Amino acid sequence: MGLGNAGLPLAAVIADHGIQVVGVDIDRRRCDLINSGKNPIPQEVGLDELISRYGGKGLVATTEYRDAVSCNVFIVIVPLFIDKNHNPDFRTLESAFRSLGSVLKRGDLVVLETTVPPGTTEGLALRWIEESSELKLGQFYLAHSPERIMTGCSISRLREFPKVIGGVDERSGIVAYDVYRRFIPNLRLVSSARVAEMIKVMEGCYRDVNIALANELFKISNELGIDFHEAREHANHEYCHIHMPSTGVGGHCIPVYPWFLINEMVRRERAEDAVMLRTARELNDGMIRYWMDRIMDGCMRIDKPLVDIRICIHGITYRPGVRELHHSRNLALAKLLKSRGLKVGAYDETLSKEEVLKTGLEWMDPEDADVVFNSFELSLTIRHPRDAPA
Numbered sequence: 001m002g003l004g005n006a007g008l009p010l011a012a013v014i015a016d017h018g019i020q021v022v023g024v025d026i027d028r029r030r031c032d033l034i035n036s037g038k039n040p041i042p043q044e045v046g047l048d049e050l051i052s053r054y055g056g057k058g059l060v061a062t063t064e065y066r067d068a069v070s071c072n073v074f075i076v077i078v079p080l081f082i083d084k085n086h087n088p089d090f091r092t093l094e095s096a097f098r099s100l101g102s103v104l105k106r107g108d109l110v111v112l113e114t115t116v117p118p119g120t121t122e123g124l125a126l127r128w129i130e131e132s133s134e135l136k137l138g139q140f141y142l143a144h145s146p147e148r149i150m151t152g153c154s155i156s157r158l159r160e161f162p163k164v165i166g167g168v169d170e171r172s173g174i175v176a177y178d179v180y181r182r183f184i185p186n187l188r189l190v191s192s193a194r195v196a197e198m199i200k201v202m203e204g205c206y207r208d209v210n211i212a213l214a215n216e217l218f219k220i221s222n223e224l225g226i227d228f229h230e231a232r233e234h235a236n237h238e239y240c241h242i243h244m245p246s247t248g249v250g251g252h253c254i255p256v257y258p259w260f261l262i263n264e265m266v267r268r269e270r271a272e273d274a275v276m277l278r279t280a281r282e283l284n285d286g287m288i289r290y291w292m293d294r295i296m297d298g299c300m301r302i303d304k305p306l307v308d309i310r311i312c313i314h315g316i317t318y319r320p321g322v323r324e325l326h327h328s329r330n331l332a333l334a335k336l337l338k339s340r341g342l343k344v345g346a347y348d349e350t351l352s353k354e355e356v357l358k359t360g361l362e363w364m365d366p367e368d369a370d371v372v373f374n375s376f377e378l379s380l381t382i383r384h385p386r387d388a389p390a
C-alpha cells in the first residue's frame with residue numbers, strides 16, 4: 001500500500017525474490033507507468049531495471065484495494081504528514097488501514113513501514129484494522145518494520161542494510177520475521193512493534209542532535225579563528241564522529257522525528273526530559289539566521305547600496321544530489337534574505353530555471369552575482385570587495 005519513493009523500491013525488491021506483488025496506490029498515473037514497465041523514480045539506482053522486468057507482471061500496480069484480496073501479506077508505507085505544531089496527521093494512514101481492513105482475511109499479516117511515533121502500530125493501526133475488518137488480533141498478525149532506505153540508494157540499502165521487525169504480540173513478530181526473511185537478507189527480530197518504531201525515531205534524533213553539535217562547534221571554531229574542518233578531520237576516529245555543519249536539517253524525516261518524542265513528553269508533562277531534542281531542533285532551524293548574518297557581513301564589504309547587491313544562493317535543495325525541497329533550510333535561508341528586502345536569487349544544478357522560479361525566487365547565475373553563498377560547501381564568495389588587496 002503506497003508505491004512512492006519508499007514503497008516502490010521495496011515492492012520491486014520483493015518481486016525480484018520471485019514473490020508475486022500487488023502494489024496499491026491512489027495515483028493512477030503512477031500505476032499505469034509501473035504497469036507499462038516505466039520507472040517513475042529514475043534517480044533511484046537499479047530501479048529502472050527491476051520495473052522494466054517486473055512492472056505489470058511480477059509487480060502489478062492498481063488503485064483498487066479489492067485487487068489485493070488474494071494477498072496474504074499487506075505492507076503499508078504511505079506518508080504521515082505533520083501539522084504546523086509538529087503533530088502527526090494520521091488521516092492518510094487511517095484511510096490506508098481501513099481500506100486494507102476491508103480485504104483482510106484470517107491468517108493474513110499486516111506490516112507498517114511508515115515511520116510513526118512509538119506505540120502507533122499497537123494502538124491506532126490495530127484499532128483501525130479491527131474496526132474495518134471485523135477480525136481480532138490473533139486471527140490476523142500485525143508488526144512494524146521501519147523503512148531505513150535513503151533516496152537514491154534504496155535498492156542497495158534493502159539488500160544490505162540491517163532491517164528490524166517487531167510484532168504487536170509475540171506470534172505476530174515471528175510470523176512477520178518468517179515472511180520478511182524471504183526478501184530481506186539482513187533482518188533482526190526485536191521484542192515488539194514499539195521497540196521497532198523507537199529504533200527508527202532514535203536514529204533520526206541521533207542525527208539531528210549530532211548535526212546540532214557540529215553546527216555549534218562550527219560557530220565556535222569560526223569565532224575562535226580555528227579551521228573547523230581541519231579540527232574535525234583529526235577529531236574523528238573510532239569513538240568520535242563529528243557530523244558536518246550546514247544551514248540546518250532538511251528533508252521529510254530527520255527534522256520531524258524528534259517532535260514525536262518531544263510532543264509526547266509535553267503531553268505527559270515531562271517536557272524537561274526531552275530538552276536536548278528540543279534544543280537541537282531549535283539550534284538546527286536557527287542556523288539560517290546565523291548564515292543570514294554572515295552573508296549580510298559579506299554585503300557590507302561591497303561598495304554598493306545594500307538593495308542593489310545581487311546575492312545568489314547556490315544550492316537550494318535540502319541536501320546535495322536530491323531534487324527535493326521539502327523543509328529545505330537552504331531554500332528557507334534564501335527566502336529569509338528576500339524577506340529582508342534584499343535582491344536574492346537561487347541557482348541549483350539539479351533544478352531547471354522554471355523549477356527555481358516556482359519557489360518564488362529569482363533564478364540567478366552565480367557568475368552574475370555580487371555575493372555567492374554555496375549552501376552545500378558553506379563557502380561565501382564576495383565579488384569586488386572594497387577591502388580587496390590592490
Ligand SMILES: NC(=O)C1=CN([C@@H]2O[C@H](COP(=O)(O)OP(=O)(O)OC[C@H]3O[C@@H](n4cnc5c(N)ncnc54)[C@H](O)[C@@H]3O)[C@@H](O)[C@H]2O)C=CC1
Pocket residue numbers: 001002003004005006007024025026027030077078079080092095096113114115116147148149150151253
Ligand atoms: N522516502 C524516503 O527516503 C523514506 C521514507 N520513509 C517512510 O516512508 C513514508 C512514505 O514516504 P515516501 O514513499 O517517500 O512518500 P511518497 O510521497 O513518495 O509516496 C507515498 C505514496 O503513497 C500513495 N498513497 C497516499 N495515500 C494512499 C492510500 N490511502 N493508499 C495507497 N496509497 C496511497 C501516494 O500516492 C504516493 O505514491 C514516509 O512517511 C516515511 O515514514 C522512511 C525512510 C526513508
Ligand SMILES: CC(=O)N[C@@H]1[C@@H](OP(=O)(O)OP(=O)(O)OC[C@H]2O[C@@H](n3ccc(=O)[nH]c3=O)[C@H](O)[C@@H]2O)O[C@H](C(=O)O)[C@@H](O)[C@@H]1O
Pocket residue numbers: 115147148149150151204207211243244245246247248249250251252253254318319320
Ligand atoms: C544517512 C541516512 O541514511 N539518513 C537518511 C535520512 O535521509 P535524508 O535524505 O533525510 O538525509 P540525511 O543525510 O540524514 O540529511 C538530512 C539533513 O541533514 C543535513 N545534514 C546531514 C548530515 C550532516 O552531517 N550534516 C547535515 O547538516 C542534510 O544536509 C539534510 O538537510 O532520513 C531517512 C528517513 O529517516 O526517512 C532515513 O531512511 C535515512 O537513514
